[in-house]
Amino acid sequence: MKKLFSVWLIVMLALLTAACGKVAETAETKKPAEAGKTDIDLTVLSSTMVYSEVYNMVSNPENYLGKTVKMSGSVATFDGEGRTYYACIIADATACCSQGIEFLLKDSYRPEDYPGVGETVTVTGVFDRYYEGEEVYYQLIDSVLG
Amino acid sequence: MLEKLGLYFSFPFVRYALIVGVLIALCSSLFGVTLVLKRFSFIGDGLSHVAFGAMAIAAVINLTNEMPLVLAVTVVCAVLLLRTGQNTKIKGDAAVAMISVGALAIGYLLMNLFAKSSNLSGDVCSTLFGSTSILTLTKTEVWLCGALSVVVAIFFLFFYHKIFSVTFDEDFARATGTKAQVYNLLIAVIIAVIIVLAMNLVGSLLISALVIFPALSAMRVFKSFRSVTVCSAIVSVVCALIGILLSILYGTPVGSTIVAVDITAFILFTLCGWLLRRRLA
Amino acid sequence: MSQIICDRVSLGYDGNLILRDLSFRLEAGEYCCIIGENGSGKSTLMRTLLGLKSPSSGTVTFGDGLKPSQIGYLPQQTAVQRDFPASVFEIVLSGCQGRQGLRPFYSKADKALALENIEKMGITPLVKRCYRELSGGQQQRVLLARALCATGKMLLLDEPVSGLDPKVTAEMYELIDTIHKRDGITIVMISHDIEAAVRYADHILHIGGDLFFGTTEEYLAKQAAIGAKPGGTESC
Numbered sequence: 157m158k159k160l161f162s163v164w165l166i167v168m169l170a171l172l173t174a175a176c177g178k179v180a181e182t183a184e185t186k187k188p189a190e191a192g193k194t195d196i197d198l199t200v201l202s203s204t205m206v207y208s209e210v211y212n213m214v215s216n217p218e219n220y221l222g223k224t225v226k227m228s229g230s231v232a233t234f235d236g237e238g239r240t241y242y243a244c245i246i247a248d249a250t251a252c253c254s255q256g257i258e259f260l261l262k263d264s265y266r267p268e269d270y271p272g273v274g275e276t277v278t279v280t281g282v283f284d285r286y287y288e289g290e291e292v293y294y295q296l297i298d299s300v301l302g
Numbered sequence: 303m304l305e306k307l308g309l310y311f312s313f314p315f316v317r318y319a320l321i322v323g324v325l326i327a328l329c330s331s332l333f334g335v336t337l338v339l340k341r342f343s344f345i346g347d348g349l350s351h352v353a354f355g356a357m358a359i360a361a362v363i364n365l366t367n368e369m370p371l372v373l374a375v376t377v378v379c380a381v382l383l384l385r386t387g388q389n390t391k392i393k394g395d396a397a398v399a400m401i402s403v404g405a406l407a408i409g410y411l412l413m414n415l416f417a418k419s420s421n422l423s424g425d426v427c428s429t430l431f432g433s434t435s436i437l438t439l440t441k442t443e444v445w446l447c448g449a450l451s452v453v454v455a456i457f458f459l460f461f462y463h464k465i466f467s468v469t470f471d472e473d474f475a476r477a478t479g480t481k482a483q484v485y486n487l488l489i490a491v492i493i494a495v496i497i498v499l500a501m502n503l504v505g506s507l508l509i510s511a512l513v514i515f516p517a518l519s520a521m522r523v524f525k526s527f528r529s530v531t532v533c534s535a536i537v538s539v540v541c542a543l544i545g546i547l548l549s550i551l552y553g554t555p556v557g558s559t560i561v562a563v564d565i566t567a568f569i570l571f572t573l574c575g576w577l578l579r580r581r582l583a
Numbered sequence: 584m585s586q587i588i589c590d591r592v593s594l595g596y597d598g599n600l601i602l603r604d605l606s607f608r609l610e611a612g613e614y615c616c617i618i619g620e621n622g623s624g625k626s627t628l629m630r631t632l633l634g635l636k637s638p639s640s641g642t643v644t645f646g647d648g649l650k651p652s653q654i655g656y657l658p659q660q661t662a663v664q665r666d667f668p669a670s671v672f673e674i675v676l677s678g679c680q681g682r683q684g685l686r687p688f689y690s691k692a693d694k695a696l697a698l699e700n701i702e703k704m705g706i707t708p709l710v711k712r713c714y715r716e717l718s719g720g721q722q723q724r725v726l727l728a729r730a731l732c733a734t735g736k737m738l739l740l741d742e743p744v745s746g747l748d749p750k751v752t753a754e755m756y757e758l759i760d761t762i763h764k765r766d767g768i769t770i771v772m773i774s775h776d777i778e779a780a781v782r783y784a785d786h787i788l789h790i791g792g793d794l795f796f797g798t799t800e801e802y803l804a805k806q807a808a809i810g811a812k813p814g815g816t817e818s819c
Binding site: 335339340459460461462463464466467469470471473474475476477478479480520521524525526527528529530 | 630633634635650651652653654655656658661663664666667668669670673674676677678680681682683687688689711712713716729730733734739
């Protein structure tokens with residue numbers, strides 16, 4: 157079971173973070189994260205709420221694009237073509253309803269600026285959508301840690 | 303805690319979940335007594351697995367709104383199962399077991415092979431155990447669930463006495479001119495609808511609990527059909543409310559939390575019933 | 584015109600006939616006991632008369648203004664009923680259901696009829712009680728009251744005294760006799776109890792082994808003729 161879950165977690169991560177090699181060329185909205193202003197604060201929600209809210213963000217993105225999202229979770233990485241993608245994962249006890257969002261740090265593409273895998277971080281960034289072929293992906297851009 | 307609840311209520315999906323959850327809990331409990339007493343509980347259980355299979359098919363062919371398909375498949379299966387129950391080529395319960403386990407296996411297989419979802423285990427887990435489905439309904443689903451619940455409740459109210467006669471003594475009802483087969487069929491269809499609805503609230507593996515526990519709890523204490531029905535409706539609604547609130551407050555899966563609350567209520571009612579009998583004796 | 588005419592009726596399940604070529608007629612106001620060994624098809628015959636099962640061959644016709652749905656029925660208790668949460672009044676009232684059609688609620692007249700039949704059965708003090716907490720005899724009275732709500736013409740009783748102690752059994756027989764005499768309701772009763780059958784009934788239908796249908800006197804005469812005590816060949 158655990159193995160199955162981890163396989164799917166990886167698939168999920170892969171889909172979430174793969175193919176963003178072209179770094180959000182088609183990003184529709186770009187607003188810098190304003191310090192101190194958070195539209196959606198996932199850190200104060202219970203895991204059930206987080207799951208539901210992230211689900212809603214992904215299924216009804218129109219209401220959320222451009223909003224500043226704050227979340228805390230553990231860092232997971234995925235190695236794509238020539239670069240590493242970072243995601244913040246909020247796990248639940250059974251691991252099946254984990255939710256993660258990929259994030260890009262503000263003005264930085266250097267791996268050494270990113271936290272290590274498994275580290276617990278708080279990320280604040282702007283919710284954004286981009287297309288890769290026919291697939292749609294969501295990420296937090298202009299993110300800051302802490 | 304109140305502060306936190308206040309914050310959570312500012313999310314529209316929490317408000318929808320509470321409204322839809324209460325409606326679903328209400329109508330699933332109404333037919334609980336009939337289901338328990340007509341020994342239909344196993345059909346309910348089988349149908350819930352069928353609904354899961356249908357859900358998998360809907361996911362595979364990428365339907366945006368899967369409820370109509372799931373509803374249609376489940377209703378057809380309900381009618382078929384009721385038929386096989388009467389014609390004994392394959393014994394009723396064996397047929398139910400076959401269909402239900404088959405649907406479960408094929409459903410999961412299909413989802414694994416073909417589903418495009420990025421979070422398959424999440425989907426499966428949510429469909430089977432209702433961890434969060436009620437919180438992630440689309441607007442259309444909210445309206446559909448609401449409307450269906452109201453239809454089920456009205457049907458129950460309108461046919462209350464007929465459901466009573468057919469449940470208490472089908473032979474007598476038939477012999478004295480009540481069209482029992484028609485009502486059996488209607489009851490089966492309604493049960494299918496309830497199962498599809500309840501799947502959103504507690505997931506397909508836990509549906510029977512939602513349907514049966516309130517009825518069993520009420521039967522511990524109350525003695526007339528009417529009081530049992532009213533009581534199980536109240537128990538079911540209250541448990542669903544408490545369950546949803548607890549699960550969003552403490553981050554537990556919605557379905558299993560509601561069922562846990564239902565079990566607690568059942569234990570309390572059993573105790574009450576025991577105490578009442580001792581005082582009378 | 585007879586109320587029930589059975590014409591060369593054969594009964595069975597899955598091609599196995601358990602009863603062949605049964606013909607008899609029942610007139611209004613008669614009291615007929617069906618006797619016979621276990622498995623001889625008594626209950627099946629009753630289910631056929633009620634229209635719950637169709638005969639393998641032959642016909643059952645109703646006459647004298649009797650419609651099939653106007654027959655009151657006292658079935659054997661089922662497991663479902665033993666733990667059914669229902670009050671006495673709810674159950675008796677459900678006897679009126681057959682006439683309701685699509686009307687969702689009972690009328691005042693239905694409720695009055697239910698109370699009247701509860702009164703007749705002498706269970707008025709139990710009206711609010713829970714059915715499953717009653718004694719066997721009381722439960723039978725409740726079901727009898729329900730059957731009376733469904734009919735004013737004919738009652739079919741499937742072993743109404745099974746499982747009752749002798750005193751309650753005697754009361755039950757008296758009660759049925761009262762219904763028969765006072766209300767002029769035709770009674771058809773399945774019984775194991777030959778003594779009671781010949782005492783109360785005016786007609787006897789014996790099925791299984793050799794078929795017999797006739798008045799009680801004829802039955803007794805026939806039994807005497809073949810040298811057997813009434814019921815001597817019967818087993819319970």
